[in-house]
Amino acid sequence: MKMSHACATIGVLLCAALIAGCITPTPPTGTPTPTVSPAGAQVIVTYTKGTGPMPTLLGTDQIDGYIAWQPFVEVPPMAGIGKVLVYSGDMPPEGKWKDHPCCVFTATEKAIAEHPDLVNAMTASMILATRYLEEHPDESAEIVAEWLAGKGNFTYGDISVSSVDVLKRAFPTVKFENEPTEQWMDSNIEFVHALRELQVLTGSLKDSPDADSKALLFDTTxxxxxxxxxxxxxIATPTPVEGAVGVGYLMSDHHAALFVAIKKWEYFNDTYGIALKPRDPAASRPDTADLMVNGEKVAELKLISGDAGPQLMQLMATDNIQFALVGNPPAISAADKGTPVKIIMAINFEGSGVVVTEDSPATDWNSFVAWAKERSAAGKPLKIAAPGKGSIQDVMIRYSLEASGLSVKEG
Structure with missing residues (x-):
């Protein structure tokens, strides 16, 4: 379980690293997915290859709104350039997206087979950190702000807002939960269906029955x-592992459990006998930690921040990392292509939202639909940005628009 030096040194700037929590690869060429629905006023959905450019595009009136994951939903209202229209769990149709799945904790099949006690211990660490997040949201928000921005500002061009304030606003809209229930797995399978329609899945999941898809994707043992x-x-003490173990993550508050587990390592060590102890406790963003169980060093962990979920899945495919916190579409797409990865549990639910310009007449979804129809009739359809085709956010905004009688055009 050794890592290459190149993989160990992958780094990303904040604005780039925050952009890709839930993006799938670009759909393959071939029979194109229809880009315009058959009826209704038209809305243009444009893809920004992540969320990083969105605040600037909104603030300069290049788009009328966007759908993104947190903390990007809270940036516009704090910067005075936009307002939150709706959070993802409340998007139409009513009840459709409540508790929708988002990020997941994954491991390679090799790690699960060869080092099951190690995988169990890492999973326990994430469960305990998630519990801490729920019980200490404000403190956890500050920890994440330190990890992402050194507690400084999030800055996008001329837009600059306090990372701590943004994250404290964002945290209540993200549901940090882990249990891999049947309902949760079924919700992930709905994304399999959506990704098929977008022609992202071309391998093992292209035509598989739902039961076979679940068997391929999940291992909740x-x-x-x-x-x-x-x-x-x-917590059972695993047999120590030789060589470094890679843990991939994205620079997003959705992956707060990992950041909290490391920053609060002394608490977890003293309370539960398990800790992800950073080699450099003073670093705002450590790149190496030791998995400690019952006072014994079990493994050296290399903490790898990626710029996109597919990148982390590629590192898994080459066994350069053995664990990853990642959006469910990249994990689904990777498994479809033959990457030996298993989804172990949820990391969070919901945590996205739609924002519109500050001067928009829309104050809720119904008034947004009316605005969209008015603009379409005037020959100036609304332009709404999404992080990437096939992302969770793309699937949700398309479904909600079309369910409201609005057609979608890519542009």
């Missing part, structure tokens, strides 16, 4: 073992 250890208050 480590979650069950980890949750049992947490419930009993006793």
């Amino acid at each position: 480590p979650y069950d073992a980890a949750q049992s250890m947490v419930d009993k208050g006793m």
